[in-house]
Amino acid sequence: MKYGPLLFLGILFTLASSWVGLVLAPKQQLGGLVPNVSTNALGAVVLYPQARKGEAQQGEEHYRSLGCVYCHSQQVRPEGFGSDITRGWGKRRTVSRDYLYDKPVMLGTSRTGPDLTNIGERQSDSGWHFAHLYNPQITSKGSVMPPYPFLFQLRKIGPGGASTNALKLSGEFAVAEGWEVVPKDSARQLVEYLRSLKTSVDLPEAPLPKVQEGAAK
Ligand code: HEC
Numbered sequence: 250m251k252y253g254p255l256l257f258l259g260i261l262f263t264l265a266s267s268w269v270g271l272v273l274a275p276k277q278q279l280g281g282l283v284p285n286v287s288t289n290a291l292g293a294v295v296l297y298p299q300a301r302k303g304e305a306q307q308g309e310e311h312y313r314s315l316g317c318v319y320c321h322s323q324q325v326r327p328e329g330f331g332s333d334i335t336r337g338w339g340k341r342r343t344v345s346r347d348y349l350y351d352k353p354v355m356l357g358t359s360r361t362g363p364d365l366t367n368i369g370e371r372q373s374d375s376g377w378h379f380a381h382l383y384n385p386q387i388t389s390k391g392s393v394m395p396p397y398p399f400l401f402q403l404r405k406i407g408p409g410g411a412s413t414n415a416l417k418l419s420g421e422f423a424v425a426e427g428w429e430v431v432p433k434d435s436a437r438q439l440v441e442y443l444r445s446l447k448t449s450v451d452l453p454e455a456p457l458p459k460v461q462e463g464a465a466k
Contacts, residue, residue: 279345282345282346282349283349284296284297284298284299284346284349285297285346285450285452285453287450287451297450297452298346298347298348298349298350298450299350300350301350301442301445303441304437304438304441304442305438305441305442305444305445306442307438307441307442308437308438308439308440308441308442308443308445309351309355309442310438311400311435311438311439311442312355312439312442312443313353313355315397315439317355317365318355318356318357319357319359319361320357320359320360320361320362320394321357321360321361321362321363321364321365322356322357322358322359322360322364322365322366323343323354323355323356323357323364323365323366323446324343324356324357324364324366325338325339325341325342325343325364325366325367325448326342327342328342333364336363336364337367337371338363338364338366338367339364339366339367339448339449340367340448340449340457340458341448341449341452341455341456341457341458342455343366343448343455344452344454344455346452346454347366347448361393362394365443365446366446366448367446367447367448367449368443368444368446369443369444369445369446369447370447370449372443373444375440375444376416376417378439378440378443378444379401379414379416379432379436379440380416380417380418381394382396382397382400382401382436382439382440383396383397383398383400383401383416383430383436384396384398384422386422387418387422397436400432400433400435400436400439401416401430401431401432401433401436402430402431402432402433403424403428403429403430404428404429404431405427405428405429406427406428406429411429412429412431414431414432415429415430415431416429416430416431416432418430
């Protein structure tokens with residue numbers, strides 16, 4: 250073992266340099282990230298991002314467990330690196346700060362469906378989301394997204410009449426007379442999560458595009 254010490258130093262160097270590259274450097278770059286502080290038009294202090302609360306937070310668990318991430322990404326590429334912004338998936342590129350409170354981060358790698366980074370702004374109507382999750386064919390004919398009917402309950406309409414949150418189903422999707430389809434807690438939580446996905450906030454590292462005066466919206 251004439252080269253024993255040299256071998257030892259070589260292995261030590263290899264492990265130390267990978268530790269610096271994979272642990273220390275990212276920690277230096279991202280470890281100190283904090284929410285951005287700004288003031289709104291009324292002068293109130295606004296923090297972005299904020300941790301999800303209540304149903305939206307519970308909904309994130311459903312999003313993860315139902316495998317939505319296998320078909321939907323949550324990352325908007327910068328202009329010049331694809332057409333994400335032109336497609337309306339976000340007003341600006343996403344940056345690491347956007348994911349500060351996401352554990353785990355639902356970046357996704359496959360885009361069988363549209364990117365959902367900004368779906369809360371693009372589609373804020375819960376009724377639309379319920380119908381779409383119950384059966385994507387209702388809102389988006391020909392969609393390859395699977396239906397999630399188990400997030401809903403089919404039940405007899407009670408003596409008080411139909412529930413206010415019952416799905417408005419007609420034509421081929423209608424259920425038998427006297428029955429209704431209502432979202433379970435899981436559907437409500439998932440939709441609150443989807444509605445919470447919004448990134449149109451000005452950040453120093455990713456400013457929103459300036460709206461030109463007089464330009465059409
Ligand atoms: C097999 C792939 C696949 C899976 C799994 C999937 N989706 Fe989709 N999703 C799609 C496709 C394709 C579309 C576009 C057509 C449509 O609107 O249905 C879509 C559309 C959407 C839209 C509307 C996006 C827009 O820009 O209008 C939302 C919201 C959505 N999916 C949420 C979900 C959620 C939540 C889950 C998990 C419960 C999920 N998807 C699972 C493929 C998928």
